Amino acid sequence: GDSVTQMEGPVTLSEEAFLTINCTYTATGYPSLFWYVQYPGEGLQLLLKATKADDKGSNKGFEATYRKETTSFHLEKGSVQVSDSAVYFCALKIPQGYQKVTFGTGTKLQVIP
Amino acid sequence: GAVVSQHPSWVICKSGTSVKIECRSLDFQATTMFWYRQFPKQSLMLMATSNEGSKATYEQGVEKDKFLINHASLTLSTLTVTSAHPEDSSFYICSARQATNTGELFFGEGSRLTVL
Numbered sequence: 001g002d003s004v005t006q007m008e009g010p011v012t013l014s015e016e017a018f019l020t021i022n023c024t025y026t027a028t029g030y031p032s033l034f035w036y037v038q039y040p041g042e043g044l045q046l047l048l049k050a051t052k053a054d055d056k057g058s059n060k061g062f063e064a065t066y067r068k069e070t071t072s073f074h075l076e077k078g079s080v081q082v083s084d085s086a087v088y089f090c091a092l093k094i095p096q097g098y099q100k101v102t103f104g105t106g107t108k109l110q111v112i113p
Numbered sequence: 114g115a116v117v118s119q120h121p122s123w124v125i126c127k128s129g130t131s132v133k134i135e136c137r138s139l140d141f142q143a144t145t146m147f148w149y150r151q152f153p154k155q156s157l158m159l160m161a162t163s164n165e166g167s168k169a170t171y172e173q174g175v176e177k178d179k180f181l182i183n184h185a186s187l188t189l190s191t192l193t194v195t196s197a198h199p200e201d202s203s204f205y206i207c208s209a210r211q212a213t214n215t216g217e218l219f220f221g222e223g224s225r226l227t228v229l
Binding site for chain 1 (some may be wrong): 117119145147149156157159162164176210217218219220221222223
């Protein structure tokens, strides 16, 4: 079945450090890929997405590239801030049927001043 | 952006009682709504998909009679946890899909259920 695997956390970084959160997927067909962010005490928000191979999604300094050859969608940011502390979820959506979204386990990021 | 609201955000109930959680799309019509359950330190587990005016589609392993889902209108879906037990304690999150070409998903704030 469809699945998403992302690196376990928590990830602790100093402010202005470089961030990478790995995400790989298994899916039939050609899924759309997403990163969602959940700030403390809040619901999930879409951070960025990519709908086809080689697409790069970007938002708020974060970016991720849809790599079909490695079935990956790693999240990166060049310089993290304390306000980026949150849980990040990688997810995929199969375009057929109900188009349900399958999530990874989430990676907690803590950025310290 | 589009807003999805869940109510209540936090509920405590006694074992054996039923609890209803509402999910509303406030400024758009949602043809499809999804209910997820989030365990501590774990991912969101899709429980069911509900389409307005039809029966919900439950994921494997989710008890239909335990978790009743109703999607009576294009802006409201409800999840009722029947005869709740402590193991039902969890964070329940709904999401709604806009009835547009993009079909983007928007998430509610979540509802934390604690069963004593």
